[in-house]
Amino acid sequence: MDFDRRRFVLGSGAVVGSATVGTTMGSVVTAPAAQAAGTAMPLVDRAGRPDWKAVRNEFRLDPSWTHLAAFLLTSHPRTVRRSIDRYRDLMDENPCWIWENHEAETARVRASLAGYIGGRPGDIALTPNTTVGIGLVYNSLRIRPGQELFITEHDHPVHQCTVxxxxxxxxxxxxxxxxxxDPAQATEAQAVERLRSAIGPRTRTVGVTWVHSSTGVKLPIPAIADVVAQANRGRAEDDRCVLIVDGLHGFGIEDADAARLGGDFFISGTHKWLFGPRGTGFVWGRADAWQQLSPVISSTFPKHDLDSVTTPADVSPGAYFAFEHTFSVPAAVEFHQQLGRAGIQNRIHGLSRQFKEEVAKIPGVTLRTPLDAAMSSGMTCFEVAGVEHAAVVERLAERRIRASVAAYRVHYPRVGTGIVNFPEEIDRTVAAIRDIARGR
Ligand SMILES: Cc1ncc(COP(=O)(O)O)c(C=O)c1O
Known part of the structure; x- marks a missing residue:
């Protein structure tokens, strides 16, 4: 893609001078006002390598903070903000615009997500977030009394509660x-063996999470899918064990086709690592897996024949919702595709490795996430001896570093190293944790 085309895709068409207001540990960051005025820099160089400073300048993130919790809820990059504005203006001028355009726009969102996850548009249902996606799949699945629903202690409270x-x-x-x-010692072999012995003849669902936001452990989903496939040999359709993957914290980081990981359903919000519009998400399901569901909420265009085969469109809740956000998901996908999935994964894993290797050297600090990139992703958990988890986060915040602690039974302070971060920020964060561990 040449530069002019790239600028066009970013929605600017014109590059104007950018007002530099500050630095985030040596990385030039542009003022929000200048961003709003329409500054657009090429995001990749001629060789296709991402320019991470240009990427960061696409966001209005406050440059006086180190944002290591940006995965909690996205800040919209410029291209997403523009797309939302455009759709909002269209519907403010003429709300009935939606009647003629709903179908085509929804199809565009599905096609865009399908291209990103290596699946088919017709296998995708649109949801406002991960939680609704999880709720839709479990509540729509035909389950008989006495069947078993397997869930792990590592899954998010919304997944556990749904089950x-x-x-x-x-x-x-x-x-x-x-x-x-011990999450830091988690291995593929152990996870697979534990799951194998947990599945019994009455197990109807296996709920797992690709990357645990409690520990940062990344599960080997293809190996887990093999275990479930073996358990399903010879089972009747209504007894099949259905593998339901909460993919939220791998989606937008890992260079893998989510639709080819092996799950029956892959569910994710697009408003975290993908930096999609807040309040957007999706469910991808294998074509035959959708047939296991009976929808529980009416779609926008409900069928008269409720006994006909179930499609993802039947499961997508209708009717009116924040269209300007849903229809802007493709802008986020395109933003990621410009940078390239492999480049994003390398960047995030590189920053995460830097943090893990350095923080592990600090006396009194215990790394809780595996060092192995095969078992970890963009989220790293750790503990500081003698300091409450919440206090670690507070003391980092006093130094204008945003970390977080999750609301799990087992939880730790955690940092998420994303495409908006720089190696200098990781050094600064490690230095701050060293001070906290020394009681300063
Ligand atoms: C693993 C996991 N699943 C699900 C959720 C809920 O996500 P959403 O806000 O998209 O419903 C979270 C929240 O951060 C999470 O960490």
Missing amino acids: RLVAKKYGAVVREGKLYD
Whole structure:
């Protein structure tokens, strides 16, 4: 792609001088006002390598902070902000615009996500977030009394809660397991063996999370899918064990086709690492897996024949929603595609390795996420001896470094190293953690 085309894609068409207001540890960051005025820099060089300073300048993130919790909820990059503005203006001028354009725009969102995850547009349902996607799949799945729903202690509380609510509704049984004890020592072999012994003849669902936001452990989903496939040999359709993957913290980081990981369903919000519009997400399901569902919420254009085959469009909740956000998902996908999935993965894993290697050297600090990139991603958890987890986050915040602690039973302070971060910020964060560990 040449530069002119790239500028066009960014929605500017013109490059104007940028007002530099400050630095984030040596990295030039542009003022939000200048960004709003329409500054657009090429995001990759002639060899296709991302220019991470230009990428950061696409965001209005406050340059006086180090943002290591940007995965909690996205800041919209310029191209997404512009897309949202454009759709909002269209509907403010003429709300009925939606009637003629709903179908084509929705198809565009599905096609865009399908291209990114290596799946088919027709296998994707659109949701406002991960939680609704998880709720839709479990609540729509045909479950009989006495069947078992397997979930791990590493899954997010919304996933665990959904499983409990659904079990209560259908008289099913919740089985909770652990795929590792010490997260830093988690291995593929151990996770696979623990799962194999947890699946029984009555197991109807296996709920797992690609990257655990409690520990930073990344699960080997293809190996887990093999275990589930073996368990399913010879089972009747209604007894099949369905693999449901919460993909939120791998999606937008890992250079892998989510639709080819091996799960029956892959569910994610697009408003975290992809930097998609807030309040957007999707469910991808294998074509035959959708047939296991009976929709629980009406779609925008409900079918008269409720006994006909189920499609993702039937499962996508209707009718009116924040269209300007949903229709702007392709802008975020395109932003990522310009940078390239491999380049994004390398950057995020590189920053994460830098943090892990350095923080592990600090006396009194214990790394809780595996060093191995095969078992970890962009989120790193750690502990500081003698300092409460929340206090670690507070003391980092006093130094204008934004970290977080998740609301899990087992939880640690954590940092998420994303495409908006720089190696200098990681050095500064490690130095701050060293000070906290020394009691300063
Ligand atoms: C692993 C995981 N799953 C699901 C959620 C809920 O995500 P959403 O806000 O998209 O519903 C979170 C929240 O951060 C999470 O960490």
